[in-house]
Amino acid sequence: KLLEVLDNFDRALEHVPEDQRGQPWVEGIWLVExxxxxxxxxEGLEEIGxxxxxxxxHIHEAxxxxxxxxxxxxxxxEIRKAYxxxxxxxxxxxxxxxxxxxxxxxxQTEARSDEVEHLxxxxxxxxxxxxxxxxxxxxxxxxxxxxxxxxxxxx
Numbered sequence: 001k002l003l004e005v006l007d008n009f010d011r012a013l014e015h016v017p018e019d020q021r022g023q024p025w026v027e028g029i030w031l032v033e034x035x036x037x038x039x040x041x042x043e044g045l046e047e048i049g050x051x052x053x054x055x056x057x058h059i060h061e062a063x064x065x066x067x068x069x070x071x072x073x074x075x076x077x078e079i080r081k082a083y084x085x086x087x088x089x090x091x092x093x094x095x096x097x098x099x100x101x102x103x104x105x106x107x108q109t110e111a112r113s114d115e116v117e118h119l120x121x122x123x124x125x126x127x128x129x130x131x132x133x134x135x136x137x138x139x140x141x142x143x144x145x146x147x148x149x150x151x152x153x154x155x
Contacts, residue, residue, distance in 0.1 A: 002040065003083055003091055009033040010081070048082035050075045050093045059084075061092045065099040072100035 013033065016026055048059055055062060055073050059082050068076050075095045082093035 002036075006033075006037065006040075007080065009036070044086040046084050048084055048089070048093065050078045050082060050095050055095070055097045059089050059092055060095045060097075062097045063094050064096045066096055067100065068098040069101060070098040072098055074098045 009029075009032075013030065020026055050060060052070075053075050055075055060075060063079060066076060068074075070076050074097065075093075076098045077096040079094040079096070080091075082089065083091050
């Protein structure tokens with residue numbers, strides 16, 4: 001629960017306008033935040049850095065991949081910090097991971113056309129014919145027909 005308080009301090013202090021940073025009340029908030037971090041650190045709490053590090057599923061939880069100049073699998077953005085207590089991870093970081101160098105626009109178009117071509121071939125594959133064979137099956141326990149009944153007509 002205290003990690004949520006640290007997160008809230010981080011969010012609040014990130015958004016303090018430049019012209020307000022020297023105000024006594026803002027300095028007071030900084031002091032309270034630093035004191036809380038010092039107390040938790042003395043009890044064994046450590047922040048785990050993530051940005052620029054290779055993705056590690058033991059300390060990171062990926063919420064997305066982005067094209068980036070960073071090597072594939074490198075953490076490029078940290079949404080929420082990771083913490084450990086006495087060498088045990090108590091909360092993983094929420095991160096965005098690099099999927100490698102940005103592709104040229106033409107490469108993305110080619111990949112999409114390959115996907116479309118693949119989907120076109122799949123429609124005539126034996127796997128799609130299996131669905132057709134199920135169409136006339138007997139009613140299930142609730143009296144309804146199987147999940148594929150009438151599907152071909154809807155498409």
